[in-house]
Amino acid sequence: MAHSDYPLRDVFTERELERLRRGICVESERPADNSVVRMLTEDHAGWDDYVVSLGEWFRQAARHGDEVHSHYVTELRSSVSNRCTFLQPASELMAAYFLEVQQGFSLRYLSRQVVPTPDFQIHKKGLDLTVEIKTPDSDAPPPDGSRPFMAVPSAAPLLRQAMKSARRQLDRSANNLVLVIAYDRPIYQDEAVDAAYGDLRLAIPFGADGPIGEPYEVRDENVFFQPGKNTRVGAMGILWWTRHPESAGYVIHNAYARNRIPDWAFDPWPQFVMDEAKRAMVWRNRPESP
Numbered sequence: 001m002a003h004s005d006y007p008l009r010d011v012f013t014e015r016e017l018e019r020l021r022r023g024i025c026v027e028s029e030r031p032a033d034n035s036v037v038r039m040l041t042e043d044h045a046g047w048d049d050y051v052v053s054l055g056e057w058f059r060q061a062a063r064h065g066d067e068v069h070s071h072y073v074t075e076l077r078s079s080v081s082n083r084c085t086f087l088q089p090a091s092e093l094m095a096a097y098f099l100e101v102q103q104g105f106s107l108r109y110l111s112r113q114v115v116p117t118p119d120f121q122i123h124k125k126g127l128d129l130t131v132e133i134k135t136p137d138s139d140a141p142p143p144d145g146s147r148p149f150m151a152v153p154s155a156a157p158l159l160r161q162a163m164k165s166a167r168r169q170l171d172r173s174a175n176n177l178v179l180v181i182a183y184d185r186p187i188y189q190d191e192a193v194d195a196a197y198g199d200l201r202l203a204i205p206f207g208a209d210g211p212i213g214e215p216y217e218v219r220d221e222n223v224f225f226q227p228g229k230n231t232r233v234g235a236m237g238i239l240w241w242t243r244h245p246e247s248a249g250y251v252i253h254n255a256y257a258r259n260r261i262p263d264w265a266f267d268p269w270p271q272f273v274m275d276e277a278k279r280a281m282v283w284r285n286r287p288e289s290p
Contacts, residue, residue: 007055008040010062011073017041025081033083040080049243056245057093060100061109068109084135091135091181092119098179098239098247099131103266118169118176127265129234130174134162135181155187159195160224163236172232175259177251182240189250189286192238193272196252197281198223225254234261235271255281 003014016026021041025032039050058076062069075089096119099105105122120131136158162180170176180187224230234257239249250270253261263273263284270286 007052008058008076010069011058011076012040016077020080026077028081030081032080033086035083036080036086039086050241053241053243053245054090054093057090057097060097061093064107064109071109087135087181087183088133092133094181094241094247095131095133095179095239096120097245098249102246103269105129122177124265127262128175129177129261129265130170131177131179132166132169133179133181134166135183136162155182155191156195159187159192159236159238163195163224163230163233167230167233170232172258174232175261176232176234176257177237177261178233178235179237179239182238186240186248187238189270189272189283192236192250192252193281196223196225196236196254196272225256227256229256230254231256231258233257234259235265237266250286253281 003009003017006012006014006017012020012026017040019026020032020037023032023034023037024030039054042051058072061072072089072093076086079085079089096107096109099120099122100107103124105124108121108123110117110119110121118130118132122129122131136155159180163178166178170178225233231254233254235251235253237249237251239247242248250272251266252272253263253274255274260274263271265271268285271284272281273284274280275282
């Protein structure tokens, strides 16, 4: 297939792709990461699904002007030696595509001259949000499956760490969204709820002579969202790649956020929101189980 058809032809020249196929970085003699090489160069029946998606995400970002175009060209080219480093700008591009094309937000990339800084600001129907993107390392195995999908039994610890890291980059006075990008293995909704509001366990009421009632579920206090703590994070969204440019995902709202994000903000995607009448968290837009 001709280089003119390559989805990232504005980022990598034909000669640079040959260097990658030989396992060499495009800007140095360091070894390129094998999984990044496979992402960028496999073309068994046309170009690999991931590079096609990445090309669509990149072209959407490039519409925002030369500064954004140049930033992501530099980020993608300079990070081919490390899979985790490469996936961070790739994830930013994926998230921006999701927010603009799939969700209908207007999006503005934020200047990278001040560090740390969030990634985007988005606007829709009078709602302004600041967005930070995180890609947990252990949730991004290489395409060949040479590592297990998850390095821990549950994704909850990874999500808590991602939100803790993102929190430092968010302004207390803003409406803030943290988007966590998952690769290959979706993070299940129950795992994300556990990460935000505490792991579930069974409790049994005991009296002097033993159990005095039926077991019931309680949440451990290893929570991220709670009164007076982490209140600058308005919601946590989970996105994963679907083998197409369009992502799938859902959002967990923070009932205790300093600035709550409206329930309708990410319709029609599933959202875990506060039902004020019931004074409980409930799912919005999630299909009922048969």
